Amino acid sequence: MVVRQFLQWLNSARVSERAAAAAALARAFVEHELPFEDRCAAEAAMTLLLDDPSPKVRAALSEALSMSRNAPIQVVSALASDQPEVSQYVLVRSPLLTDLDLIDRVAISSGTLQALIASRPVVSMGVAAAIAEVGEVEAxxxxxxxxxxxxASLSFRRIAERHGEDARLRELLLADPRLPGDCRHLLLMFVGAALSKSPLVLALMGQARAEHVTRDACTRASLMVIDRTDPAEHEALIGHLRLRGDLTPGFLVRVVAHGKIDFLGSVLIELSGFPETRVRALLASGRDVAVAALFRACGLADNFANVFVHALKTWRKVAKGECVAGAQEVSWLMLKYLGAAPGQPGPAEEDRELAALIKAIHLDVLRENARTHALEIAAA
Structure with missing residues (x-):
């Protein structure tokens, strides 16, 4: 028999010869080129080759069997547990390895092998979850x-939580359109922390000023996160903001001034515990007294509630096509309502902090609109 002769020859063959012969035997097996009796012997021979002292021989066997569904499962399983230069072929390609096999390998492997598994043509949600939970940055x-x-969304969150300080990984996460909104916000916090600790930023601004500037920048960037967050993910984003202590009245002022009314509705549903239909109806067409009561039920002070109601009226008109307005106009109307617009006597004592916040928002919007207009002129 051919296989018997092969086994007898192995003891005297050189490594390169054994590697070539192992590959040829494996290809003949998976391509059904052998009679039944020889197939059984070939399977036994490949099992014996698993004990070959040279990794080059085992790697040749692994490569030849890596893409076949006809390969002996016990051989493939053993190769998957071999050293990296041997196992890499079956870990990346073999259709015989189940999700449980791959998850087990992820749990006990280094970053290089984990990355190979992560690079398979198809990676199931379960395997992806394992990589997100224990995988190194490379994987x-x-x-x-x-x-x-x-x-899954949960896997994105685990990657962001575990490796959010890595700049390259942050870039990959933020570029993925599937990334949930709360993960985007978490990554913004990592960026802000990195900037506030940057030696250059600290040298230019000092620690207190750097922390203040980065905190404000992160708050403004959070509004962009809302725009990129699917409404179905609002609940997760709100929960994340609450846990971090970022869901403040000041943040909600920015939300209202910039017209993020759908997100505002999600916040009010979460904070008030009222049914969604009731909250949405109040925001769309509720009377001022009822809407103000809704805001107060969420823990907002009267001055915040009243200025929110005033802004909401304008956004309703915009939604109905009755007027054209944006954050610049609405923030100015909010200032005017508080008596803090240019030419007015100034806000009441209890409204000064709120007015200062809205004025800062208004000036930010003015600068951004002016910058955008200048760029448009330059590009014309």
Missing amino acids: CAALLQNGGAQI
């Missing part, structure tokens, strides 16, 4: 770059 980066990977 998580490979997962995010794999278009065939099914990544």
Whole structure:
């Protein structure tokens, strides 16, 4: 028999010869080129080759069997547990390895092997979750770059929580359109923390000023996160903001001034505990007294509630097409309501802090609109 002769020859063959012969035997097996009796013997021979002292021989066997569904499962399983230069072929390609096999390998492997598993043509949600939970940075980066990977929202969160301080991984996460809004906000916080600790920023501004500037920048960026967050993810984003202590009255002032009314509704549903239909109806067409009561039920002071109601009236008109307005106009109307607009006597004592916040928002919007207009002129 051919296989018997092969086994007898192995003892005297050189490594390169054994590697070539192992590959040829494996290809003949998976391509059904052997009679039944020889197939049984070939399977036994490949099992014996698992004990070959040279990793080059085992790697040749692994590569030849890596893409076949006809390969002996016990051989593939053993190869998957071998050293990296051997196991890499079956870990990346073999259709015989189940999700449980791959998850087990992720749990006990280094970042290089984890990255190989993350690079498989198709990565299930369960395997992706394992990589997100225990994978090193290299593996998580490979997962995010794999278009065939099914990544759950929870897995995105775990990657962001575990590796959010890594700049490259942050870039990959933020570039993924599937990334939940709360993860985007968490990554913004990592960016802000990195900037506030930057030696250059500290040298230019000092620690207190740097922390203040980065905190304000993160708050403004949070509004952009809302725009990129699917309404179905609002609840998760709100929960994240609450846990971090970022869901403040000041943040809600920015939300209202910039017209994020759908998100505001989600916040009010979460904070008040009222049914969604009731909250949405009040925001759309509720009377001032009822809407103010809704805001107060969420813990907002009367001055905040009243200025929110005033802004909401304008946004309703915009939604109905009765007027054209944006954050610049609405923030100015909010200032005017408090008596803090230019030419007015100034806000009441209890409204000064709120007026200062709205004025800062108004000036930010003015600068941004002016910057946008200048760029448009330059590009014309």
